[in-house]
Amino acid sequence: SQQGEEDPQALSIQEGENATMNCSYKTSINNLQWYRQNSGRGLVHLILIRSNEREKHSGRLRVTLDTSKKSSSLLITASRAADTASYFCATDGGYSSASKIIFGSGTRLSIRP
């Protein structure tokens, strides 16, 4: 079964607007990561946030982590057409299964010009 579930499943916004995607997970983790996938390609790592961190920034990306709610959000500011892709969160299995990396179901983001 999947550890993470993204919300929404699909998101369509106007270029220049901000996009927010959410991820919920079930078990304890060491870190949570976000990845991007262009259609029919492999995944590319975007950002990693550790379980003792609450917020992290990388360029136009902002990730938050709330371990008490077992949830994370990815914010993309000032969206561009090139941001159109699917976005996935991924978690490890925590102390007992640190090597087991589970992905969520993903959010398909479409940026309208």
Add this chain to the structure above:
Amino acid sequence: SQTIHQWPATLVQPVGSPLSLECTVEGTSNPNLYWYRQAAGRGLQLLFYSVGIGQISSEVPQNLSASRPQDRQFILSSKKLLLSDSGFYLCAWIPLGQGRSEAFFGQGTRLTVV
């Protein structure tokens, strides 16, 4: 620099035929290796992962198997393919001992079982 090779890019196989997908990593040693399957428009399902030669953890499949004959080689196999084995197969690796946890993905193999 480290790279990952996954082949073939596309594959069409008849039901009941065998399968062998290979993934190799260059420029690192003792990586964690992973096989995922992705159905169209869906998330990634973890199939197998390996933390060392000969060490395979199986997550889901009844019809698939994985092997790690060498440190940087990960093979996904099936003796007899089913229609339900169709999908996009992705290999990934994570560097160990470098304080890094991000996964690096191959370009994937799109398998169609007919």
